[in-house]
Amino acid sequence: MTPLVADAQNPASWFGLPLPIVIAELGGNHNGDLALARRLIDAVADAGAGVAKFQVYHTSEWISAADPSYDVFAREELPDEAWAELAGRCRAKDVVFLATPFDRTSVDRLAALGVPAFKIASGDLTNRPFLRYVAAKDRPVLLSTGASTWDEIDAAVETIREASTAGLLLLHCTAAYPASDEEANLQVIPAMAERYGCPVGFSDHTAGVEITLAAVALGAVVLEKHFTIDRSLPGGDNGISILPGELRTLVEGSRRVLASLGCPERQVTSSERTLLNAIRRSVAVRRNLEAGESLSPADLFELRPGTGIPASALEEVTGRTARLPLHAGQILHRDDLA
DSSP states (O other): OOOSSSOTTOHHHHHTOOSSEEEEEEETTTTTOHHHHHHHHHHHHHHTOSEEEEEEOOGGGTSOTTSTTHHHHHHTOOOTTHHHHHHHHHHHTTOEEEEEEOSHHHHHHHHHHTOSOEEEOGGGTTOHHHHHHHHTTOSOEEEEOTTOOHHHHHHHHHHHHHHOOSOEEEEEEOOOSSOOGGGOOTTHHHHHHHHHOSOEEEEEOSSSSHHHHHHHHTTOOEEEEEBOSOTTSSSTTGGGOBOHHHHHHHHHHHHHHHHHHOOSSOOOOHHHHTTHHHHSOEEEESSOBOTTOBOOGGGEEEESOTTSSBGGGHHHHTTOBBSSOBOTTOBOOGGGBO
């Protein structure tokens, strides 16, 4: 099958967005209320985030009716016909519509809606039949890795890559709600990128946006964060979600952090070059000297600006003779010396 994206290694080409890509995870924060889901999309657009992500499922196809969480998720389940409308609203707001499917029927529905990629939740990382089914749609996969071992991630990556070449991004994640700063373990991000040779992001459950921004400095190119317009709303993950102002801070801050990374080669920047003479020093004389006098160590010291003989050459100047009379505090140039 032919991948639907031009560059399987570059998430920017999957979504048509610049890096870093910020995903506002709406999940079940709409609490099954379609009107609230629309408002959440609008808020994502207003905050400047590029992607609004939902969770799409049929409760009976992924949770046992005997499970205590069944009724909770059933209340948050939106009807099938809602997804086309919400995808359309995202397009109208210039926001990418993305979703995590939890059953095969939902995978098919999302594919029909033209999602640019699939997100797979941490809980399905070891569900290899489901991974194969999603990957067979030959669209990029964003795989969360919460509560997993390297061996389990190895197996999941192998499964997806055997089924598709459309692109894989791993999301480092701590599957706690909320996660403590001490459990964020951000150093996994560069280790994951090196181990699997694929782009890596961060699905963050810590409070605020500070830890999320730190992940960018360690190489995360996609940031996923739970989002709401009101933490007091019932259902979903509203209580641990960031608010519109925080989402805007995350969007703008992540761009600044990425722009600041530069390259590992130490170099003088163009801005620094304009300051070099002003901040560096030249060799100068401490006292008045007559032409022909020899310059002793006691006669010399360093002064700004660095427009004369550089301070690093002070020892070379020692013992030279003045070609012309010199005055105390004068910065030396090569033609001042015989």
